[in-house]
Amino acid sequence: xxxxxFSCPVLVVQGLVISLLVLGCGLNAFAxxxxxxxxxxLFDTAKIWIFLAVIxxxxxVVYCIYHARSGKELFIRRIPGLEAVDEAIGRATEMGRSIMxxxxxxxxxxxxxxxxxxILSQVAQKTADYETPLRVPCNDPIVxxxxxxxVKTAYLNEGRPDAYNEENIFFLTESQFAYAAGVDxxxxxxxxxxxxxxxxxxxxxxxxxxxxxxxGAIQIAGTDKEHQLPFFIAACDYTLIGExxxxxxxxLSREPMLLGSLKGQDYGKVMIFGAIVIGVILELFGxxxxxxFFQRVR
Amino acid sequence: xxLIGIWVAAMLTLCIYSFLYRDNPFYxxxxxxxxxxxxxxxxxxxxxxxxxxxxxxxxxxxxTEQEWIGLVRLIPIGIGVxxxxxxxxxxxxxxxxxxxxxxGVGSGLAIPNVMRADIxxxxxxxxxPFAQIHAGELSRFQIFGVVLMLIxxxxxxxxxxxxxxxxxxVGGVSKIGIVFLMIGFGSAxxxxxxxxxxLLIQRVDFLLHDxxxxx
Numbered sequence: 001x002x003x004x005x006f007s008c009p010v011l012v013v014q015g016l017v018i019s020l021l022v023l024g025c026g027l028n029a030f031a032x033x034x035x036x037x038x039x040x041x042l043f044d045t046a047k048i049w050i051f052l053a054v055i056x057x058x059x060x061v062v063y064c065i066y067h068a069r070s071g072k073e074l075f076i077r078r079i080p081g082l083e084a085v086d087e088a089i090g091r092a093t094e095m096g097r098s099i100m101x102x103x104x105x106x107x108x109x110x111x112x113x114x115x116x117x118x119i120l121s122q123v124a125q126k127t128a129d130y131e132t133p134l135r136v137p138c139n140d141p142i143v144x145x146x147x148x149x150x151v152k153t154a155y156l157n158e159g160r161p162d163a164y165n166e167e168n169i170f171f172l173t174e175s176q177f178a179y180a181a182g183v184d185x186x187x188x189x190x191x192x193x194x195x196x197x198x199x200x201x202x203x204x205x206x207x208x209x210x211x212x213x214x215x216g217a218i219q220i221a222g223t224d225k226e227h228q229l230p231f232f233i234a235a236c237d238y239t240l241i242g243e244x245x246x247x248x249x250x251x252l253s254r255e256p257m258l259l260g261s262l263k264g265q266d267y268g269k270v271m272i273f274g275a276i277v278i279g280v281i282l283e284l285f286g287x288x289x290x291x292x293f294f295q296r297v298r
Numbered sequence: 299x300x301l302i303g304i305w306v307a308a309m310l311t312l313c314i315y316s317f318l319y320r321d322n323p324f325y326x327x328x329x330x331x332x333x334x335x336x337x338x339x340x341x342x343x344x345x346x347x348x349x350x351x352x353x354x355x356x357x358x359x360x361x362t363e364q365e366w367i368g369l370v371r372l373i374p375i376g377i378g379v380x381x382x383x384x385x386x387x388x389x390x391x392x393x394x395x396x397x398x399x400x401x402g403v404g405s406g407l408a409i410p411n412v413m414r415a416d417i418x419x420x421x422x423x424x425x426x427p428f429a430q431i432h433a434g435e436l437s438r439f440q441i442f443g444v445v446l447m448l449i450x451x452x453x454x455x456x457x458x459x460x461x462x463x464x465x466x467x468v469g470g471v472s473k474i475g476i477v478f479l480m481i482g483f484g485s486a487x488x489x490x491x492x493x494x495x496x497l498l499i500q501r502v503d504f505l506l507h508d509x510x511x512x513x
Binding site for chain 2 (some may be wrong): 295
């Protein structure tokens with residue numbers, strides 16, 4: 001697959017153009033707003049409730065993180081897909097084959113991609129221990145850069161910097177189906193023993209999962225895209241459904257900070273749960289202020 | 299020229315479909331061509347739609363028209379250039395700044411939208427039908443549907459509690475949630491497969507009609 005990797009000059013041009021596009025877009029939007037919009041308010045009061053909700057939620061998460069850091073052990077329920085991570089890595093090691101980790105099509109600021117990179121970091125620590133080759137074809141050059149740093153750090157943390165091979169984490173293409181075609185070809189030719197599909201996926205999800213299934217690899221998938229989950233459930237051995245993907249890094253690392261954050265998220269769900277139950281009771285008695293409130297929040 | 303285009307498209311379609319049999323040189327050729335062209339196309343596209351209009355042209359304009367305020371764009375350009383710090387191993391740490399800005403801006407933009415679309419609007423959507431029940435606007439069948447939706451929302455939400463052991467009542471409710479999830483996934487699966495079949499039909503139509511003129 002060396003022909004599919006791209007040399008530094010290509011990545012340099014691609015990276016420059018993308019970074020300038022992203023950063024330039026923001027500035028241009030700012031410049032256009034400054035010239036065409038007459039609204040000079042610094043704060044959009046229509047969004048005050050969203051702001052307050054974010055503050056309340058953030059405060060809950062921060063409180064839980066501090067609580068977790070105080071040393072109290074926090075419970076986290078069993079997530080079967082994540083318990084299979086060790087099994088998948090062990091299998092690849094025993095068979096002497098590689099592990100393929102696919103982060104999907106999300107950019108570096110995509111929440112699912114960030115969660116996926118956290119899982120990758122945990123997987124990389126284990127592969128560093130076992131000296132199992134970890135192949136990561138990337139769809140985004142910026143994601144590739146971040147992933148290279150994360151995996152390198154994971155190998156360093158395990159005391160195995162010699163086992164780290166930067167060429168195993170490479171940019172393929174940004175085009176959705178060209179990426180799918182490239183990864184499929186790699187899967188068939190390299191026959192990885194384990195395939196991780198974690199992140200943001202679109203129509204290519206079934207193409208990738210089906211190919212991984214056809215080569216007999218143990219597959220652990222996870223995405224926040226509910227329309228792609230059915231394909232992963234059908235074609236993969238284990239699937240992290242929606243928020244399980246975000247809970248994964250806490251589950252694998254058991255770090256107090258991440259566990260505390262997860263606990264805080266659960267409290268957030270309790271608030272939503274409570275709002276729904278109270279709202280339903282009020283609505284049935286003809287008290288509509290709660291529905292009106294949620295309708296007005298924009 | 300159009301005829302050549304149709305033949306090339308038909309051949310490449312067959313090359314890609316040959317993967318259904320097994321990996322082979324034809325698929326490999328199409329795969330490498332696809333990847334290579336997409337990267338080349340991407341570079342040209344981002345140059346014309348990103349670099350020129352957002353960086354080069356405004357800077358050129360600022361210099362030629364001596365509107366020095368336009369040079370403020372050098373700040374984001376400079377931050378963007380830090381992405382290449384990785385190419386100089388001793389300065390590789392500088393890449394953390396543009397990445398931190400990207401992640402920070404991305405999260406900052408996403409969080410309020412998620413709060414509005416995934417929480418406030420979803421809660422409103424769950425509650426609104428109960429106002430209609432109170433007003434007597436819904437039939438018995440529709441009321442059944444609304445109650446079913448409420449059970450689905452609550453049980454599915456329960457499934458996603460991570461800091462509670464799924465045993466007893468919580469375990470039972472979360473199992474109901476899984477049933478709702480699987481029904482939802484099943485319908486989404488069927489819906490998407492229908493869409494994919496229509497894509498296949500389009501491709502077969504291209505091969506049989508545009509290329510072979512059989513239909």
